[in-house]
Amino acid sequence: MEFRDLKAQYNKYKTEIDSAIQEVLSNTNFIGGKEVDTLERRLAEYVGVKNCITCANGTEAMTLVMMAWDIKEGDAVFVPDFTFFSTGEVVSFRGATPVFVDVDKDTFNIDTVKLEEAINEVLEEGKLAPKVIIPVDLFGLPADYIEIERIAKKYNLKILEDGAQGFGGSINGKKACGFGDAATTSFFPAKPLGCYGDGGAIFTNDENLANLLKSYKIHGKGDNKYDNVRIGVNSRLDSIQAAVLNIKLTAFTNHELEDVNRAYKLYTERLKGIVQTPIIPEGYVSSFAQYTIKLENKEIRDNLQARLKENSIPSMIYYVKPMHKQEAFSYLENKDCDFEITNKLCETVLSLPMHPYLSEQDIINISKVIIDFLN
Known part of the structure; x- marks a missing residue:
């Protein structure tokens, strides 16, 4: 996959x-x-x-x-x-x-x-x-x-x-x-x-x-x-x-944007209530560069990622380190307490496979691994 x-x-x-x-x-x-x-x-x-x-x-x-x-x-x-x-x-x-x-x-x-x-x-x-x-x-x-x-x-x-x-x-x-x-x-x-x-x-x-x-x-x-x-x-x-x-632009406008949103809906139908799924405000459309879920804490997130890997399911963490903690920006006077949400996200987010060619069966299989792990 x-x-x-x-x-x-x-x-x-x-x-x-x-x-x-x-x-x-x-x-x-x-x-x-x-x-x-x-x-x-x-x-x-x-x-x-x-x-x-x-x-x-x-x-x-x-x-x-x-x-x-x-x-x-x-x-x-x-x-x-x-x-x-x-x-x-x-x-x-x-x-x-x-x-x-x-x-x-x-x-x-x-x-x-x-x-x-x-x-x-x-x-x-x-x-x-x-x-x-x-x-x-x-x-x-x-x-x-x-x-x-x-x-x-x-x-x-x-x-x-x-x-x-x-x-x-x-x-x-x-x-x-x-x-x-x-x-x-x-x-x-x-x-x-x-x-x-x-x-x-x-x-x-x-x-x-x-x-x-x-x-x-x-x-x-x-x-x-x-x-x-x-x-x-x-x-x-x-x-x-x-x-x-x-x-690729022709493919994107003809079906890819629609297909990636189809994948979003299929994921969300299965994972809603199990993990925190992406929230799309009313009137907004996402092009879903990533489908990113949130877990309760870093330990659960990291263990879930390991379980997905055991099942040959790739996943990514965007981002492991906030901007204010990057060494290149260490010269700036930033207070860690000013970035409570970002700090939490870096410890709890996990991005799942996401693209217009993802099959419904793939989404079912990925979701099952997540549900089985968390139950």
Whole structure:
């Protein structure tokens, strides 16, 4: 059994994927070209924004936005404590200060009450200038953008949606990667929409920002790549990855998002009341990058993971260590008591196999092992 079965997906679309890759090989247009242009247009249309700018990976997508917004030393950027390292890393990479915020116990996304408290604490201290909020659409569920946008407007902050795990999710019909001033996603192979290497994208309705990003991602180019008007980076999505993504985007929109939510419902029907299953607020749709359950304590969680392994069932722990405890951020003055929910989640969460090609029998078998273990 696979945790996220990329082999099943490839076997289903092997003819289309192989043909798309072969066309790039035959045309020998490996950087840029029609595959990238087509993908950017389709992604923008799907999300419902004016501009999509592809790049080398999801981390650089966020970094490019930080560059374009001139985030620098002395700036404060607010980041959830329960997420992957890169969300805070891109802030420190620019010399700014990540301010970690505890998360909601049910959705695992940034706690908006604690977010506003953190902003006010930074303002009262007076050492840093609050500039950006980076909410994360954790495990495929969009953050509470209705409240986050209210807070951002109140304090004149920008919002960068980290949709690395959230592509395909929505709130009242509005798609993830369409919130805030800009949004980013990742095409890492295990993501809801993944390529066969690294890749990322930025979404925005801001034409000026889009033009700036197009310059920054290709060495700060001006009218052409030999006219360099600013210091940039080299961060491009290659044509083979774009070709693969064009096939996968069709599959994602045709059935994969629906199928992964079918798997969510099947899991939840069997496990509800046995463990704490994912909570999806009314009006929200998750793209289920992960199906994550909560156990009572670390000992039960770890023993369950061992039992699943004995039955050849893979599982993962996202995340074993909070952001505020990462050694790379040890220079920050964080109080462990400010992150009660995150600390608890790191000891109790467990992610089960989850993907559009998961069979009902697989879900029955996985659930049985969990139920038998806990009873």
